[in-house]
Amino acid sequence: MTTTAPEQTRPALAHRQILLLMGGLMTGMLLAALDQTIVGTALPTIVGELGGLEHYSWVVTAYLLASTASTPLYGKISDLYGRRPVLLFAISTFLVGSLLAGLSQDMTQLIVTRAVQGVGAGGLMTLAFTVVSDVLPPRDRPRYQGLFGAVFGISSVAGPLVGGYFAENDWRWIFYINVPLAVFALYVCSRVLRLVPHQRRDHRIDxxxxxxxxxxxxxxxxxxxxxxxxxxxxxxxxxxxxxxxxxxxxxxxxxxxxxEEPILPPRLFKRATFTLANTATFVLGFAMFGSIIYVPLYLQIVRGATPTSSGLLMLPMMGGVIVTSIVAGRLISRLGRYKWFTVAGTLIMGAGLLLFTTLQVDTPLWQAFIYMTTIGVGLGLAIQPLVLAVQNALDLRDMGAGTSAVTFFRSLGGSVGVAALGAVMTNRLTEQMRGNGMAGVSINAPAEIRKLPAQMLAAVEHIFVNALHPVFLSAAIVALVGTLLTVALPNKPLQGAAPDTPAQTPTAEEMESKVAAF
Structure with missing residues (x-):
């Protein structure tokens, strides 16, 4: 049986302090999430100025590699040394990396500084959820963690949009814009996290x-x-x-x-909830990242959208994620149960992916918007409950390592999904291009494709759309596997009393003393 640390070990923060802390954490998470998508749109412009086309892919790979590999380390180290110093280190590292990336004079410097950014981002992505678990009991977390889902939704659209804008003006501001935001996150988190005590214990770093x-x-x-x-x-x-x-x-x-102090304790995988939730997270990341990256490409190649406007056309998906994450968070907090939200989310996401297999060149845009919204609603329902499931099954001493595992498996699933579904796409596309005598045409430059003669352009559009169908079908099948995994999750209630009950609300004296301390 899983034992939990007593609830009184958590600080009784005033509502104002929680909101301030959430503002800092959300800013940090937004920075990390944005930098996964914001650079891609501007890469051609950056390479045009700095040169080094042969190192093109490393600008993205260095960030992905550093952020994914460092994620589990942050969780364990924060369990040992406390959240505040580790989170401040992550924010500071990201800030320095962003500043140096903006000052880069060649591709080598940019790649190295992107890796520095990635090291900081690994902490920003995972420690936000971990800090919330320190401050709030499981029953209260969904109301606030639902906002993190909204951050992911915003970054998925704002990244390409902002990246396209700065690419047309000054690409260095893609990185400079992070500096004031990181300073804000650094200040807020430093102040509020002073009130979250850390119980030191003997340890050895593995x-x-x-x-x-x-x-x-x-x-x-x-x-x-x-x-x-x-x-x-x-x-x-x-x-x-x-x-x-x-x-x-x-x-x-x-x-x-x-x-003695493993980075990722094997004993955690003996818990059914922990293992099933992380496996489902991996599967969800596979289906989500591996397929959704092709939606903006469809909008640019088939609909003729610019990189910037394709970001705006993704607003239905973003809206679905934001609204559903916030609403679901409040409902989970009120009901004290999370399982069927994530079951419904993976099922709805799978349905949205399946709808995309019917996409054609002449599909009305409003119809594509419905498909996007369906996927967004599914993501909004599914992402947060899996984090809650893991946290609800952990002792407080394992919260950092356990929560970082969720972020790690989601990122790893996304990387595997991009590679696997990318291979499906490439094989189908290559086969059809060769069969139609267009082996030399590449989809990597949508703007150039739009300049092709009308007849050839129409052929490329049909080939590309047909190549998309097996990608979304594969992703839908993977999402269905995720549904089966979430159905198997134990339906345990969230620990703690319902929100806003006397047992859960700090006394006036406690709140007054905390505000005064702040």
Whole structure:
């Protein structure tokens, strides 16, 4: 049976302080989420000024690699040393990386500083959820964590939109804009987190486990990023990286089973809720990231939208995520149950992906908006409850490591999904292009495709749309697997009393003393 730390170990923050803290955490998370999408739109402009076309993909890969590999480290280290210093380090690292990225004079400098940004982003993405779990009992968390889902929705649209705008003006502001936002997050989190005590305990850092984990994740992500792009999937480089990743993963598991303070405690996987929720998170990340990246491409190639306007056309999906995340968070908090929200979310998301398999060149835009909204609603329902499920099954001492595992598996699932579904897309597209005598046409430059003669353009549009169908069908099947996993989740109630009940509300004296301290 799972034991939990007593509720009185959490600080009784006033509502104003919680809102301020949420503002800082959401700002930090927005920075990290934005930088996953904002650079892609501006990359051609950046390469045009800095040169180094052969290093094009590394600008994205360096960020992804650093953020994913560092995520589990932040969770465990914050469990040992406290959230405040570790979160402030993450924000500061991201701030410095952003400033230096904006000052880059060549592609090598940009790649290195993007990696520095990624190291900071790994902490921003996971520690936001962890800090909320320190401050609030499980029953109260959904009302606030639902706002994090809204942040992801905003970043998915605002990233390409803002990136396109700055690409047309001054691309360096893609990175400079992070500086004042990071300073705000740094100030707020520093002030409010002073009120969240950390109980120190004897510990030993699992340096060997950390090194093996970073090396294993790096090898796998490099293989997934390069496979089918830089190198063929069957090339010695990709096969070698996958073999190295597998061997290092086995060594990591052996080391973790013997470590006193493991980075990712194996005992957590003995809990059904923890294992099922993280597996479902991996599957959700696979289906979500692996398929949704093709929606803006459809809007640009088939509908003739610019990179900036394609971001605006994604607003229905963003709206679905934002509204549903907030509403679902309040309902979960009131009902004290989360399971059927995530079941419904994965099912609705799967339905939305299935609808995209009917997409045609002449599909009305309003119809595509319905498909986007359906996926957005599904994501809004599914993402947050899986985090809650994991946190509700953990002791407070494991909250950082456990919560970071959710972020890690979602990012890893996204990386695998992008690679796997990208391979499906590439194979189908290559086959049809060759069959129609257009092997030299690339979809990587939508603006150039729009300049093709009308007859050839029409053929490319039909080929591209047909190649999309197996991608969305595969993603829908994967989402269905996620539904089955969430159905198997234990339907445990969230710990704590219902929100706004006397048992859950701090006394006036407690609130007054906390506000005075702040």
């Amino acid at each position: 340096y060997l486990g950390a090194a093996l984990m970073v090396a294993a994740v790096s090898a796998v992500l490099l293989a997934l990023s390069w496979g089918g792009n830089e190198y063929a999937w069957g090339s010695p480089t990709i096969v070698g990286l996958l073999v190295v990743g597998a061997v290092l993963t086995v060594l990591f598991l052996v080391v973790e089973s013997r470590a």
